Amino acid sequence: MPDQLSELLTQNIALIVLAIVIFLAVTSAVKIVPQSQKFVVERFGRLRSVLGPGINFIFPFLDRVAHRISILERQLPTNSQDAITSDNVLVQVDSSVFYRIIEPEKTVYRIRDIDAAIATTVAGIVRSEIGAMELDQVQSNRAQLISRIREALANVVDDWGIEVTRAEILDVNLDQATRAAMLQQLNAERARRAQVTEAEGKRRAVELAADGELYAAEQLAKAKRVLADAEAYSTTALAAAIRDGGLEAAQYQVAIKQVEALTAVGQGQGKQTVIVPAAALDAFADAFGMLRGGKGGGA
Template sequence: MLEFLGVLVVAIIVFTVAGLKIVPQSRNFVITRLGAYRRTLEAGVNIIIPFVDRVHSDISIADRVLKDVDLNVISADNAVFDIKLLVVYRINKPELAVFRVNSVDDLIVGLVMSLVRSEIGKVELDTIQQDRASLNRAIKEALTEAGEDYGVIISRSEIIDVRLSDSTERSMAEVLNAERERRATVTKAEGDKKAVELNADAELYEERRRAEALEVMASATAEANRKIAEAVGEDGAAALRYQIAKLQVDALTKLSQSENAKLIMLPGDASNGFVSAASILADAQQRQ
């Protein structure tokens, strides 16, 4: 009886130990029962039925890196070149990765080759060079959608290098030089156009100011003529003759004070201005 109890205790212990499965961090155990998939054990202590359930696969769910994936591709503008990619992925459904595909790495490489060529074939080489971030996002989305059927999540997909052939580089250099010349021509034309517009505005402003000045002078002259006419109408002929004589005197004075005046030609009645002015003043004093 005691021997039977001892054997029973030992059997229970062995059965219990055999049924305990400790799964390490960042790993999953795929369990099968009698050859069929049963469940997936996550990190920690798990219990299975010994001798019926067994660990079919020990799968790492940490990120995996596929680097130096070299591809020869053709862009939408028929440029042929080589690219190098970096792909980071992880398995989030181990049962799919185990039972639906033989090698996850080969699957990812195949998907990368197919989908990357497809996405690059939609864009031109200049776009790949200038807006690589958008292309990386498109590739990642395409890979993520394809990887879901196999329990794989694409964490990152990035083009890390683009290698062009010598002929393609020469062609791109010619295109860039032509583009620079075109931009320089356009910039110069725009500058010339702006200069013409500014000159036209300046001339228009100058003519407008001249017209305003003439208008002011005309108004002043008209006002002076009006006042003179009023004065003449009030028997101001003497004052009018005095102003004319004074203008003659002032003109002769300025002419004689000029530094360049060596010989001055005067009209015959130029000196009459002085006499007229003096006689007008004398008549005015006598009237007073």
């Protein structure tokens, strides 16, 4: 009876041990990887495989999960470094980098401190890129500078199994002396622009005045030309009248003008005495006679 109990106890213990072993084997063989992680599996200290999200199976007791790597996007702390532009201006650049791990086996076995390595690499690239640009270009072409830094950084970190998603230049600071010099330059530039604007305004005013005088001269010349044409036409008409009607027609026209002139003199306002020379009276008489003769001839 005691032998049977002992044998039964031994069998129970063996079953319990077997159950524990099976449980441990299943537990170590089945690995559930979260969506945001990847597992690096080693066998006897050597890389075996990389497990992706979901249910995965490994060889129990031989394989082990050596590293659990997050594949979420990471942001490095803001890094500040000094740089000198091509026109010898010292600037302090604040930069930040965003990256994510895409090949954990490279990140684990090729670099010890990935964050420090990226920060050092970014500092070197920023100094190199800013050293090839002038200060005005750094301030105005920041997007181009960021693009060049991102491309250079992507080429360097490719062996580390990461992807640089963003690289940002947060700020470009200048020392106090440089700020004061730039402020003086800005004020001088504003004063120069104001002087240029004033000079251009005066020049425009002179141009407009000259244009006005030229326009007046052109109009006066046109008026004189019209008068000259009218006089020429009158002379031509008189010559034609002399040619067609003879000298009497010309004298008739002159007589009419004399009569009109004497009539205008007699129409003055107020009481006045008009002294007319004898020659004028004779001319008036001749004109009157010619007028009567002209009327009679017409009759």
